[in-house]
Amino acid sequence: MATSEKYEHSSTKAEDGHDGHDHAGSLFGEKTELFFALLAGALVLAGWLFKKAEIGSDWLSTTLYCAAYVFGGYFTLKEAIDNLRAKRFEIDTLMLVAAAGAAALGKWGEGALLLFLFSLGHSLEHFAMARARRAIEALAKLAPETAIVRRGDITEEVPVESLQPGEIVLVKPNERLPADGVITKGTTSVNQAPVTGESVPVDKEPVTDAKAAIAAFDKTPANNRVFAGTINGAGSIEVMVARLATQSTMARVVQMVADAEAQRSPTQQFTDKFERKFVPAVLGLVVLLMLAFLVIDEPFADSFYRAMAVLVASSPCALAISVPSAVLSGVARAGRSGVLVKGGGPLENLGTLTSIAFDKTGTLTEGKPKMTDVVVASGTEEAELLNVVLAVEAHSDHPLASALVIGARDRLGGKRQQVTANNVKSITGRGIEADVDGEKVYVAKPIHFTELTAGAVPEALASANEKLVANGCTTMIVLKGERYLGVIGVMDTPREVAGEVMGKLRTLGIERLIMISGDNQKVADSVARTVGLTEARGDLMPDQKVEEIKRLRETHGKVAMVGDGVNDAPAMANSTVGIAMGAAGSDVALEAADVALMGDDLSQLPFVVGLSRQTSSVIKQNLWISLGVVAALIPATIFGLNIGTAVLFHEGSTIIVVINALRLLAFKDKTSA
Known part of the structure; x- marks a missing residue:
């Protein structure tokens, strides 16, 4: 290699x-x-x-x-x-x-x-x-020295250094993967512990558009991409190479260490x-x-x-x-567990600080909104509400739309009906409208209904909406014709391990656990209560996050910032120690962070703090x-x-x-x- x-x-x-x-x-x-x-x-x-x-x-x-x-x-x-x-x-x-x-x-x-x-x-x-x-x-010896590559109708064994992006390599069961890439054929589970530190093998499946996936490799879903040096499971797979051997995640980690x-x-x-x-x-x-x-x-x-x-x-x-x-x-010990620490400065500083700031989305939460609550109006069946939402939102490419579609399908089960939505239009910053069964349907934010002539939202529904918002949900009210069907709560749910991680950090002597988020303060407060943070700051723009980190450093001395390494790069750069989540495959995260948790696993944080x-x-x-x-x-x-x-x-x-x-x-x- x-x-x-x-x-x-x-x-x-x-x-x-x-x-x-x-x-x-x-x-x-x-x-x-x-x-x-x-x-x-x-x-x-x-x-x-x-x-x-x-x-x-x-x-x-x-x-x-x-x-x-x-x-x-x-x-x-x-x-x-x-x-x-x-x-x-x-x-x-x-x-x-x-x-x-x-x-x-x-x-x-x-x-x-x-x-x-x-x-x-x-x-x-x-x-x-x-x-x-x-x-x-x-670590440098984990990737194999040769790979089986398919060129035209023939396959041949070539040195890993000669692999070029776009080439297809064949990987047999229980073999180490020779390059970073995306799966084009076959399903398997891959032991990613050498790169990410994950203890459980990760299921993998083929990607729909391989060339588009390698062009945006760091944004490709985790179940489609693989890394050099990881170990294939029981399935034979074909992988399209995304990077040269010298540019693979493993190569970059070894060089940085x-x-x-x-x-x-x-x-x-x-x-x-x-x-x-x-x-x-x-x-x-x-x-x-x-x-x-x-x-x-x-x-x-x-x-x-x-x-x-x-x-x-x-x-x-x-x-x-x-x-x-x-x-x-x-x-060396951190690298063996899938954590990249860039030198003695970050390692020593992380071991002496008492304050850690967290981004919310994708760090403390899953980063994927889910339908969490459905409240129906008086006289309305939940199945009717969900069938209407499913028909309308299936036409939208908004991030919340996919959460509503998936959630509606899961809740409906056998009660799903064939409902058709026509003339679907997006309402910028508000929601979506369409025609269903000859009636105008709106699935939109509560503020949108103050601008319509359909009448005020029923008091019971408005009260339910306020409770959902107070609990940290983003809400959408559904109106069909002149009849309000109900309100739906969508939320980026906290990671299952987040609360446990905060408890471990307190045990290690971290006194202040602070969230800085662009979400509204009520959402920030709700997530903070759920995972056990000491403080939450919401409604922050990126430049305000930087100012907040500076304030924390002035008040408490050293402070670490945990984020995704991309949107949070400015705040991480201004912290004593910047910690990137899920850095495997992401050049930006590897460059931006002082400490990189290679796997998208928040539970690695107490390990590296304890080691420090x-x-x-x-x-x-x-x-x-x-x-x-x-x-x-x-x-x-x-x-x-x-x-x-x-x-x-x-x-x-x-x-x-x-x-x-x-x-x-x-x-x-x-x-x-």
Whole structure:
């Protein structure tokens, strides 16, 4: 897959700022550095045992220590040279200076121990970071390398990279799909978990007009489109390719996750600034300690040794790796569950905020209006009302019309009659009119009937209409001739999981759950009550939504905005973290969001908030560990702690923060238990 090459190219730089080691052609491949470190440790141990047991003369143990220098310092020296060529003075250089200083003082054993533990810590660090990267890189390998394409009357196997939009590929049962596209033949269910995180396979069926569907791929219904890397079920299908391999949803996600590594989180920016000031200060302290023999009565060798010990103790190895290791592990874990997080900034910010704003339509609600209520006037049968509505609205292409048609058919069942509507006309902004059984019929908003001469709406019907509106319904009154038949309530119903999701978010510490909507305030209030929001703002134009987000940020600090990534892009852009729903297949949503929930599944939100909370906690723990060890070791080495013990604590803290960060790869959503 072409994406793999891009990913590998973008990943050659390690997160901690050091170049990745190139082990190409090495005897043990990626494990060469670890093998060298362990060999250095064995030589240090052998040298110490020979010296303790007084086996051979001093030259034997010294020779073993020198050999440990070679194996323990090989990769450290190699990296230090690369850094110096790039005009970077890094931790590797400090370690080599300390080891050389120990050798100059005849402390070969302590110098060898320093290089062994430093190289061991570095090799384990690189191994751990590579493991986190592989969790992301595995996404790039989900799509197959070849596809069966039908060209004319023949079929042939071709590389996925050669597929062009409009070509037809054949997918057998239980195979991975090679490209984004739409189904043209066959029905099946597809496991979309690799892209969207959905746990249940999604039923798929052929699209009516394939070419039109691939031209507007992000607007094509979910049951017609498929994505590269997902897994076909039991049915054989034919798929028309919608995008090149490098432009597929999977390819874009992998590339964006890879790019996210380069983005610095707020805490990482802080640690970078801290290191830039801390390292020169430490070097200044080391120089002063080397000159201590001029002030106090001690040999230069003792002052020099103490300075080297402080140099080892104060090198911020654990600090350098503490934040990027946590961020990368968090991003990898989110990607595995169908959530794209674009770097450490959004991940860390989402873990610290206490306010989330939601769009209503398509986010908290299904995005599809449904007939929810039918109230008939006195003396009218429900079947008569619904048959008239069905006959008239079947001629309209208005979004509400399809809801009325579907709802009427479902409610009528066997009571459906053949009613004919003629001279159907749309009333702009009001509704629709037609002739039925020789009488004029209106299906329109209540305000329209104040403009007619048919007489006022009956009091009982007007009261029923007001109740429906108060409950959040859009209402349509039906008039046939001089007789009012009833009122129908249509509503974009809340998602079934919305209430549960809000409860989980409160459990996670989100204090304010706010809806900002273009719908009228009564509708907004009704939905807010149903799903359990703390606040609802209705009657907002797009520019007013932006102003509302700005107000929330001024009042409450950080705030996230959850929307569809298209209509809500301005509001999302002005929030601390923009979260797009149903981003799979949508270029606009992927570009607009800081966090993209690939599936149209609101229940992914508590997962990513919980993961972000845990990531923020791990980052804080790592900072306390790394800074705490340095703060304790510096005075300890000034007052006599030897290099060997300092190295043990120093490199031990580096390994601890890496292991702590890797725990995020196994994160589980506790709120879903």
